[in-house]
């Protein structure tokens with residue numbers, strides 16, 4: 250039996266501290282309909298608390314507040330914005346345990362991983378507090394020598410930020426921090442399944458000195474009805490979305506009407522390629538991280554393990570041994586490394602994908618089934634011998650299922666890795682430096698983990714190619730998603746002198 254590491258009183262304290270209203274113009278209040286959303290603990294199926302369910306009118310009120318606050322926020326000094334973000338970082342670090350527990354309760358991931366997300370998510374606050382004061386332009390003479398060009402950057406304006414449930418804190422900070430650093434105001438629409446972390450974070454931002462109206466949060470069960478009028482409103486200047494590719498595609502269609510600037514962090518189908526010369530210890534370690542972090546519910550989760558035929562048996566045997574040692578349970582329990590999936594649909598999907606692969610000849614090495622009892626758990630699973638045409642190769646699994654197929658030579662490995670509409674991240678394990686460089690140039694991906702199983706880092710440009718999205722978050726690039734570039738031409742100041 251695993252030992253609960255948090256008491257019922259601690260859970261209550263953390264949940265009861267979250268403001269449950271809409272956060273608009275610096276005030277908390279109910280939705281205009283009075284309706285609410287039940288937030289459920291996926292480990293138990295119990296309702297944690299109810300939060301406001303915004304109407305379209307509430308969404309427009311939030312945009313009004315963001316628009317009203319825009320000019321004053323843009324006029325603050327970069328140093329001021331930097332220090333507000335830095336205070337937010339410090340407050341978050343002081344409250345890391347509470348934020349981690351809140352995330353585990355509403356989303357399910359093990360507490361250690363939630364603590365890791367607080368560190369990762371917090372880094373966006375620190376990184377963009379540092380970037381806020383480093384936005385520069387350029388000045389130069391035009392080639393003809395007849396004028397001077399000045400290039401400057403200014404905030405895009407009010408933004409709508411839509412986030413998913415799988416990383417409730419980090420997906421919010423990855424957008425809010427660069428937007429605020431650049432001088433933009435925002436309306437945030439978190440996922441209906443995990444609104445609590447964003448609401449608690451909005452309260453923290455206010456405490457850190459973010460003025461009224463600069464950050465507004467609307468929680469709703471009617472995402473389309475609330476967001477579409479904002480996207481079609483000419484006062485909105487930017488949409489940043491993280492979520493599935495089909496929803497991203499719908500939002501792009503809506504955004505096309507007013508040629509709205511967009512950033513799209515969409516779905517993935519990451520290949521994890523193990524070459525015959527790989528350090529297998531490192532490859533197995535990387536596989537465990539790339540597959541089982543967040544119970545496989547990550548856009549960066551390795552989806553297709555493509556292993557050289559000469560090392561496939563050994564790799565499979567080693568991962569199976571490790572996977573059998575994973576402990577499944579509530580994320581708040583001691584020693585648990587695999588928490589619940591987010592809901593029943595996620596469990597059914599994992600099960601369906603395993604059955605489809607087995608129907609086409611794959612072998613279940615371990616796991617393969619939903620776990621009985623309360624909560625939405627699926628056994629950590631390894632399937633080998635996955636055949637071409639299996640649905641698991643083309644669909645984001647979003648669950649703890651490690652699917653292995655084999656390849657014969659580098660060309661085939663690259664071809665299989667690229668055989669997807671997605672291109673967010675790829676992982677490759679090889680000791681051959683030149684091969685690593687060839688992969689960096691030939692894999693159709695926005696990010697490559699070369700001999701590592703985790704690539705996410707606030708200092709790096711995160712994002713994908715193909716159907717995985719548009720734009721980059723984090724790194725030096727991240728703040729430019731929220732800045733316009735303006736070019737000014739002036740005459741040659743020496744003309745006639």
Ligand code: NAP
Pocket residue numbers: 411412413414415416420438439440441442469470471472473474476477491492493494496497499500513514515516517547548549645673713717718
């Ligand atoms: P999702 O269903 O696309 O939802 C994402 C967000 O969009 C939620 O807040 C959702 O609200 C909202 N939404 C849904 N339909 C909408 C609409 N018509 N108009 C406006 N908003 C709408 O995705 P998810 O299941 O939450 O997240 C998992 C997906 O996100 C996976 O595909 C994963 O790969 C991707 N993801 C990508 C990245 C990345 O950086 N590339 C990072 C994390 C996750 P509701 O919750 O109310 O439905």
